[in-house]
Amino acid sequence: MGMLAELTHRCPLSCPYCSNPLELERAAGELTTEEWLWTIDEAADLGVLQIHFSGGEPTVRRDLERLIARARERDVYSNLITAGVLLDRRRIDALAAAGLEHVQLSLQDSRSASADAIGGYRGGHEKKLAVAGMVRAAGLPLTINAVVHRQNLHRLEELIDLSVALGAERLEVAHVQYYGWAYANRAALMPTRDQLDRATDTVEAARDRLKGILGIDYVVPDYYARRPKACMGGWGRRFVNVTPVGKVLPCHAAESITDMTFEAVRERPLAAIWEDGPAFERFRGTGWMAEPCRSCDRREVDFGGCRCQAFALTGDAAATDPACSLSPRHGHMVALAKSESGADRRDFVYRSMSRREHFGRGSSAVLRPPADGSGSPEK
Ligand code: SF4
Ligand code: SF4
Numbered sequence: 001m002g003m004l005a006e007l008t009h010r011c012p013l014s015c016p017y018c019s020n021p022l023e024l025e026r027a028a029g030e031l032t033t034e035e036w037l038w039t040i041d042e043a044a045d046l047g048v049l050q051i052h053f054s055g056g057e058p059t060v061r062r063d064l065e066r067l068i069a070r071a072r073e074r075d076v077y078s079n080l081i082t083a084g085v086l087l088d089r090r091r092i093d094a095l096a097a098a099g100l101e102h103v104q105l106s107l108q109d110s111r112s113a114s115a116d117a118i119g120g121y122r123g124g125h126e127k128k129l130a131v132a133g134m135v136r137a138a139g140l141p142l143t144i145n146a147v148v149h150r151q152n153l154h155r156l157e158e159l160i161d162l163s164v165a166l167g168a169e170r171l172e173v174a175h176v177q178y179y180g181w182a183y184a185n186r187a188a189l190m191p192t193r194d195q196l197d198r199a200t201d202t203v204e205a206a207r208d209r210l211k212g213i214l215g216i217d218y219v220v221p222d223y224y225a226r227r228p229k230a231c232m233g234g235w236g237r238r239f240v241n242v243t244p245v246g247k248v249l250p251c252h253a254a255e256s257i258t259d260m261t262f263e264a265v266r267e268r269p270l271a272a273i274w275e276d277g278p279a280f281e282r283f284r285g286t287g288w289m290a291e292p293c294r295s296c297d298r299r300e301v302d303f304g305g306c307r308c309q310a311f312a313l314t315g316d317a318a319a320t321d322p323a324c325s326l327s328p329r330h331g332h333m334v335a336l337a338k339s340e341s342g343a344d345r346r347d348f349v350y351r352s353m354s355r356r357e358h359f360g361r362g363s364s365a366v367l368r369p370p371a372d373g374s375g376s377p378e379k
Contacts, residue, residue, distance in 0.1 A: 003048045003239040004252055007064070009353075014084050014120030015108065016167045016348035017147055017182040018190060020056060026245045035266065039069050039242060043269035044074035048240070052104075054081040056244070059091065065098040072099025079104060081145070083123050084131035089138075092131075096138045104143040104172075110158035118151065120280045120350045132166040143170040148199065149189035152342060156199050160206045162264050164214050170212055179256045179308045181351045186336075187218060187343035195341075196224050205256040215376040223337035224324035227298070228305025231321075235307060236284035240274060241351070248273045250280055253308040257317045283307050288318055292326045313371035 011026040031039065036061065051071050059082055060065055071078045079102040080095065107128060109115035112363040115125035135142050144163040148156060156173065163171040176189050177184045193198070200255045203218045210216070219229060232239045232251045241249040249255065254262065256259045260282070274280060283290065293304040304310075306320025313322045313336075314329055322329040 001046065001238045001240065002050045002052065003043045004052045004239070005036070005039075005056055005063045005067070006029075006054050006056065006241065006243050007058045008244050009056040010060045011055055011083065012085055012121055012283065013057070013108075014126060014350035014352060015118065015147070016120075016185040016350055017031070017149065017176040018351040019177065019180055019182070019252055020351065021078065021180055021253075022184075024351075025211075030061075031229075031242075031244065031265070033066060035246065036067050037065070039265050039270060040067060040070045041073065042265070044071075044241075044273060045242070046074050046271045046273075048076060050077040050094070051080065052079045052081055057083050057086060059086045061067070064164075064274040065094050066116065068095060068098040068100050079162065082106070083119070083124070084128045085121060089129045089134045092134050092138045092140070096140055100140065102141050103333075104145050105132055105135065106145045106147065107159065107162070108147070109152045110155045110162050114152060114155075118348075119251070120348075124229050128350045131239070131321070132168070136167040140183045140363045142168045143172060144168045144205045145172045145174060146177060147174045148191070149176045150191045150195065151189065151346065153191050153195045153199050154199050156202050160202070160210070160214070160216070162220070166212060171197070171216045173216060173218040175219070177221075178223070179253050179304075179312050181349070183312055184257075184349045187345040188348055190223065190337060190340035190343070191221070192312045192341040193224060193337075196221065203366075222306070222309060222321070223333060225323045226325045228300045228309075228321040228323040231306035231308075234284075236274070236280040239275075240270070242270075248277065248279075248284070251306075251308060254279070257311045259317070283318070290318065290320075293320050293326075296326065303347070 009020050010027060034075050052171065057079060068078045079272055080100055080222045081104045084105045101315060108118040112125040116122050132142060146159045173251060178186050182189060203216055207216050222228060241252045242265060243249065246266050247262040248265060248270060249262055260279055262279050263277050289299060289304055293299050305323055307317045310321050311317040312320040313333060320327040322333040324330060
């Protein structure tokens, strides 16, 4: 089992595809150090073998070293998922000394102007490049996480080359998942079919060329798929997510399903929530399925796809994921991909602590896509 520990929703970046919920949790409500320490203990007792410390930006928590040290004491593998911009060599060494075993660093693009515009953080890209070097110098394995979409997919080859130059062992080419902030930004982010086909060719060629140097994870995005992915390896099967305020979710986007409620580690032990919590029971296994999933021979392969995507596109979280060509709504999804990818939209709704800040946010830290068009697919 794996656990995503979302230590905070605070983050200096404002990515328009952020997977955090639209209503972000404030620092005052976050679990305390003691609460996270016993949550890590409960996770280890439950059988969790790896904890991904994430956020928001997990390094804003000054107690991160203590939490990693506790994971190490309990023989749980620890991975840090970070935007990197708050790290320096001293902190990286301290995290490594505490027992950190792996770092996953996000890149918004291969070039500074565009990367900083997408992340809404001036100077962020250069800082990330420096941090990648520090991570490797500290002897930690590095994975680059590159979130790709219409405004950067044409630079995938550069992202691959950059990952090699930074000494990464793995590159995750992560197509945007369209819920939460990304759903609000679909028209500015959805890649075209042509872009996707070229990206797939680029990855296949790079995998051959870079065998033994760089492993590349790549999955065709749902909006262009014929069959859905087994989201989370199946709801409530081997993944648990704990939010900054301690809510326990079967998937990091589950709060986008607005007709569900989630128990918290402050209310019940993690194991009890996992075993029989209503949120975990609701879509666990195959008993909840309706047709066409119920009688489909792939129902224990993909578990009907993503519940959050089904809810976002149909209003019914129990519906077959429209990414599946057997879903009655698949045609709608195909049409949506076509219209959104052809939209003449490049401006973003940036992630912000308050949904009201979406429009006309005046912070000087927020950049717009470069006016020279270097963020457009043609360049
Ligand atoms: S996606 Fe961007 S804004 Fe969201 S947590 Fe990661 S770095 Fe921060
Ligand atoms: S019908 Fe359901 S189980 Fe069958 S492939 Fe589609 S999503 Fe998967």
